[in-house]
Amino acid sequence: MALPTATSSAPLHLTTLGHRIRHHRVARGLTLDELGEQVGVAGSQLSLIENGKREPKLSLLQAIAGATGVEVTDLLSTEPPNRRAALEIELAQAQASPVFRQLGVAPIRVTKSMTDETLESVLALHRELQRREREAIATPEEARRANTELRVRMRDADNYLPDIERLAEKQLKAAGHVSGALTHRTVSIMAEQLGFELIYVNDLPHSARSVTDLEHGRIYLPPASIPGGHGLRSMALQAMAHRLLGHERPTDYADFLQQRLEINYYAACCLMPETAAVSFLQQAKKDRNLAVEDFRDAFGVTHEAAAMRLTNLLTHHLGIRLHFLRVDGNGGISRVYENDDLPVPMDVTGSVEGQIVCRQWSARSAFEEQNRTTEHYQYTDTPAGTFWCSTQTGVTGDGEFSITVGVPFDDAKWFRGRETSTRATSTCPDESCCRRPPADVATRWSGKAWPSARVHQHMFSPLPRGAFPGVDDTEVYAFLERHSPAE
Template sequence: MTVAAEPESTPFVTDDEGVDALTIGRRIRQVRTARGMTLEELAAAVSRAPSQLSMIENGRREPKLTQLQAIARALGTTLEALLEAEPLDERSAMEIALERAMSGQTFRTLGIAPFRIGRSVPDGVLRAMLALQGEIDRLKDERSATPEEARRANLDLRRLMRTQSNYFPELEAQARAILDAVGHPGGPLTQRTASDIAAHLGFTLHYVPDLPTTTRSVADLRNGRLYLSSSLTAKGDSRTAVLQALSSRILGHAEPTSYAEFLRQRVEANYLTGALLIPGAHAVPVLQDAKKERSISIEDLRDVYSVSYETAAHRFTNLATVHLGIPVHFLKVHESGTITKAYENDDVNFPTDRLGSIEGQMCCRKWTSREVFDIPDRFNPYYQYTDTGSGTYWCTARVQNSSEGAHSVSVGVRFDDTKWFLGRDTTNRGVSKHASEVCCRRAPAELEDAWRGSSWPNVATPRTLLATLPTGAFPGIDATDVYEFLQAHAPA
């Protein structure tokens, strides 16, 4: 028998439906065995060596288009039948899944060399190996969601934000493109424009009373429906929830594969939401004029764009350094004193853990973010100068209530930059040693001597202290609730 040499031609290129060399090879084998034809008989029919056909069937060689046409004729079928995207039989599907697993990171990390999956390998063995591989991946994901790994990921992200002065030009450009696409004239974003953005992206908005409790919104990507809680309409402003949900679609986010990626996606979505609610093209001139008049105010930014104080504060940190030349810091502090969000590029020296993370640390009692909780006037902003070991800082702060308790949100600058802000004439002063171990985290010596042996507080242990962070692609989300909700609300 004469075996033809391999022609120098272009390999067959798979399409976007996921029909790859491995799937095509298994389909050839499936059709061949159904015809009762041996590998040698098929090889002879297409003038190829059996070893060459074996490599094609095992997905180790990309078939040429001319080869596929010849194979299809020899098998009495069509090229389209070999390329169809219909599922293979269970055995072939398991073989393909295991072949792909063996070429993946999990097997390589364990040092397991790929092996040939012969027909003599029982189906039960394939199922067991696939189940073990899936469990290893699950445990790996769970380990990556420990509090320490989360803090490391958060610290890396905060360093990136500081490097870029918390300004992301690519996200600003995305916001401008979307606003231009819906014909936004500039200035504050209306609720109608938020709906226009949803329609532009192919989504209809649906307000429901039974949104899963672990979610802010749920997007049905299959049917182009975005579900939000009907209570949002009662509160009067659903723009933020709509835009946060749509931002991930605008940015093309895929299902996160690590906690670091999950955090990065959240930061990007929140940033884009802020850039849509407070468009840079309009807000930067407003802030620059306020700087010329020495009257920068977070409250004014909040009121001009009808957003929350926290959104205005976040957005100010995006624009302050790049467009106004003002380094800043931002803090969100729970009423318990715990720092829950932080950003700084003005050399303020906040307390950190051994990894360098600010979040989770106790904010100094003398800092503006803690002092504001004791101010009875919640209508007007609270201003304070605070002397520290690294200089004097001025901050403006407000208290906001939520289902998780009260939080203070504050923005601050170095003393030299205070001249640009309203509230610079405040007489409120404080002295903080927040970077020192003896500040706030240890009681004054006279109090400790008087009470250490005569007190026994019953600790209200935080429920997350002993647990790892929620696992899964979307930490904290109950997937079963989400899928049942989508199933119940999907259009007939």
């Protein structure tokens, strides 16, 4: 009868068992052959058992226990019998791990002459290897897959998270916010009610938007908004959201993305509360005067924040399906949401980030407008139908970008700008639409041009490491040491 062990834990169990048998054999002053003679098996068979390579029957285990003067339960204990055994067991486990095996390095064979110090040193290397593996939170392929899966889940939910909507309204009410743009003072009150003080500093770690000191109840923020629409109110609310939503350290990249989505969603709910925002939008729809710029100005947020908030509320509350695009100056998508069947370009994995949108789409044609102070309106005929879009362009240190909100043709009637006569036709992904030059031009220049390609550095950049990707823990901890109040 073999010892009952779970398959997944059998190797470690047998290794520990073997060490305990050896420990008690040596303690009795017995050689392998001497113990084997007493229990009726060859010394070579006992050697296999002591090395964790063979599982003894219960009857043999009972005989070994009797010969060494211990109870069977002593042999079956999961605790290593001594420090040396613990080191050998940990090394065996480390060398059996996928992380080590994929290196293609031969495992170390432990001998009696190998010192404990040598084992400690080798184990330290294994622990560092495991730590680095944990920090490499995802490969680029895994990250794109996680991002795509999250986008699909949110599209299926119409980008609406009712629990976070209710939580935000509850926190706002407790802080005394009634209507209008959310003030910095109210955000500070919301932080105080959670036991935090907002502190603005000039030396925030460059890899973090904010740092929360959980021990001393402080949220550190930069003294001014970060370019790209990351306002101080939003950053403070996002930091609070981690605590309100009970977030733990991310377990993988998908968990990190989910947490980031939730804190952004919470901040948006506070800056543009559901009750007030829906009331505003319902009236605008009744007046057939829906407009991102009006929604933006009513709540004192950025154009992008208002456009994104529409994706949370329009479908769920007003029954309007829509799409949102943030596109950089070369046509690449940096953010996207759609539940209206817009034919968004994507790669074979379903990922859309970085994909180039059609030149005919409003998201790109708006860059050609001379007057960029107002929104660009356009109808676009596509293989999936006709869409009406409103696009606003802007500029950051990284270059131009455009923000687009669009709806299917039948819903354009609710929006300002529906009277536009600007119309385009897109047949993408057909290459002849905008990706292939006209035949006569191609013939004219084929073989006579040699452009020097602009290399996109992100193609070669490794995915940020760490439980919080891209955050430099050393820098963050040094920052906290500088600012920690005297005990």
